Amino acid sequence: MSHHHCDKQRSSAGALGAKTARACDSCLRRRARWYCAADDACLCQACDSSVHSANPLARRHHRLRLKTTSFSPPSSASSDDAPPPWLHGFRRKARTPRGKPAPAGPPKLEPLVPDLEADEKLHTEEEHLLYRVPIFDPALAEFCSPPALDDANALTDEAKPAVQQPPEHAHVPAAAAGFHPSDLDLAEFAADVESLLGRGLDDDTFCIDALGLMDSAEDDNKGRVKVELDVDAGGERTDFVACDIDVEIDLSRETLDLDFGCGSPAAVEDLEEQEAAEEAAMASDGGCGTEAVAAGRRMTLRLDYEAVIAAWSCKDCSPWTDGERPQFNPDDCWPDFTGMMWGGAGGGREVAPVYGELGMVAGDGGREAKVTRYREKRRTRLFSKKIRYEVRKLNAEKRPRMKGRFVKRAAFPAVGPAAASFPF
C-alpha cells in the first residue's frame, strides 16, 4: 500500500471519527465514553455508572470504551499497512500487481485459506460499526449553527471545546482531512435520511449539507469566520499574512476506537486526566487566535474564538466575511425542534433549543420513533441477494446450461449412464 493511500486512510479515519463523535444517548449532553451492546447505547461516564450500577444484571453488561484520544499515529511501518477497521468496507479495488523486483528477504506468502479468526474479528468490528448511525450530537449542531455567546456560556464546561469550533468546521474539515465521501455515498445517505424522516431534500428546512458532508461552494461564505493570523516573528509585528485561512481543527479527537483491552471504567480516569493535561498544556500556550499543539506526531490547531473576536473588536473591521455575525434563524429549524426541552437523566435541565438545522433529539416521541426506525433499517439492511422464490432457485440450479446460459432440455443429449441418471 502506498504511503499516499495510507495518508488518505489516516486522514479519512480522523475525519470520520470526528463525524461520528456522538453525545451520550441518555443525557444527550455529555460526550459518550462507553458503548453498551446490550443496551445499544453510547453513554457518558456518569450515565454509564448510573445505568450499569442499577442492578447486578446491568453490571454484567459488557461495555466498550469509545476512545476519545486523537487518532494515534502509527508507531511503525507495519502499522501503516493495517487499515482502520472502518475502512474495510470502503477499500478501493485491488490493482493489478506489477512485476517489481521482490524485496530482499523471504517472499511474503499469501494465505491460501481465509483467516477465520481475522474474519471473525472483522465481522465483530463491522457489527459494531453498524451502530454508528448518524445521531444528533449537540456539538455537531454547534457546527451547523454557532450559538450566541450567551448560549455558549450556558453550556457545560465539557461542551465548550466543541462550541469553540468554528462554523466552517462543518465544511472545511472533510476536505482538510482529505476525506471525500463520494457523491453517491452522500446521495444514498441523504436519500436514507429523507425516506425515513419523510422530508424532501430540496425542502428549505432540510439542509443535509449542514452536516458538512456536501461540498457547498455557494454557501462557502455563509457562517464562515475570517481568520487572520498575526505572525510575530522576533517580536516584530507583521501585517496580516493570511486571509480566510482554513484552520484545521483536531478532527480525530472523537474517533470511535474500540478498545478491547480496556474493560474497566476505572481506567477511564487516567485517560481523561491525560486529556485534561493536554488541554491544560494548550491553555498554557495562551495567545490570540490559533494555538498549535504538537503532541508526538500530531499537530493540532485550535481556534480561540473569544480571543479572535476580541482581537478583531480592536480593529475597524469585522472577523466575519460579510461584516456581520451569522445569525441563526429558528424558523429554519424543523418545527419539531422549536421549543424543545433537553430531558433525560440529566434532570431535565432546559437548554436553549437551538441546535442546528439537523437537530435530532429525544423529547419528541415521533422523531424518536423515526430515528429508531432509521437505526433499525440501517442495522437490518441486507446487501446480499434475496431469494424470493426458493423453488425457482432449485429449478434453475437443476436446469442444464451451456457456458452459463440455460439451454433447452431437448438439446441436451442424454448419452451414457451418467446422463441416464439425469433428473429429466
Next chain:
DNA sequence: CATGCATGAGAAACCACAGAGCGGG
C-alpha cells in the same frame, strides 16, 4: 503533466423454464 496501455473488479446480458398472477369461461 498528459497520454495510452494493461489489468482487474464489478455490472450487465444471456439463456430456458417453472410458477405466480390474472382474466375469461
Next chain:
DNA sequence: GACCCGCTCTGTGGTTTCTCATGCA
C-alpha cells in the same frame, strides 16, 4: 362463489462480455 384453462410475466444461476477505475510507462 368455486373451479378450470390459457396466457403473460417474473425470477432463478453460471458464464461471458462489457464498462470503468486505476497503476504504470
